[in-house]
Amino acid sequence: MTSQPASGPGPGSAIDAVSKAIIEQLQEDGRRSYAAIGKAVGLSEAAVRQRVQKLTDSGVMQIVAVTDPMQLGFSRQAMLGIKADAGLLAVSDEIAAIPQVSYCLVTAGSFDILAEVVCENDDDLMLLVGRIRSIPGVRSTETFMYLSLRKQEYNWGTR
């Protein structure tokens, strides 16, 4: 049992090498034209468009703008390691519902939940941690302030 965003891959929809090549093109530039992609992967423009449609509809891929929080004035980022004692999914979903939480997942290890938060300043962060600590089921939190981002990639699964 895992979380499926919108819809799973249909029975007869294998992701072959050509589709992976298309995804790679779009990971380099999400606005690259279907014609240019077609030239690169050896397919007609219409065929590329159909495949991209399927890939996005099935949730395998999405083409979106990704921003740098620092340059937008959100200079305090942190990962929170959270220990909880009951109803892990319910607790994690309550945390996920907080706007400043950009990333939230249930883990196996000495933390039960990891949550990444994006804040404008230290006050916001402090209030946010307090809010999360007060959620029923949360036993403790540990804050890992981001000092230096060294790598951030979105091309998972096509290397």
Add this chain to the structure above:
Amino acid sequence: MTSQPASGPGPGSAIDAVSKAIIEQLQEDGRRSYAAIGKAVGLSEAAVRQRVQKLTDSGVMQIVAVTDPMQLGFSRQAMLGIKADAGLLAVSDEIAAIPQVSYCLVTAGSFDILAEVVCENDDDLMLLVGRIRSIPGVRSTETFMYLSLRKQEYNWGTR
């Protein structure tokens, strides 16, 4: 400093409400046409295009395909909490250089470095952890296996 190679906001380039509105449009759909965005934010197509160009050139935003690793056969994901004793930036960059590492940052807290890794299976993950442990300067690693992803957002800073 007067000129930056490829990143950093220029001196007179404030990110105003209109640019944020443009970013929001592209966070919903990275392929939305400049004309449609212009209609939504009250600007001409050419003006939207110029602003998008600046935003991407300065690194504030990038338009890319984001994939779901699970659906691409990469079913083992984990966050590694790493303790290191010297040359934190050098160590973190060495870790960041590993292909399976999708996210790597230096933190303040009981871990010095956090690294997210994406693997096809348990064997890959095991080898990877061994490799990271053998990097000079790495004292210890702790693995947090991903069990259930509850939230993953890319619209940082425009909420």
Add this chain to the structure above:
DNA sequence: AGTGAAACGACCGTAGA
């Protein structure tokens, strides 16, 4: 599922307020 062709719409450079 893929191709090809024609109508349409988007994109890009340039010029100008």
Add this chain to the structure above:
DNA sequence: TCTACGGTCGTTTCACT
């Protein structure tokens, strides 16, 4: 920095394979 405009290229639809 924005608007306006024309040439070019990309996208869309449809008939066909």
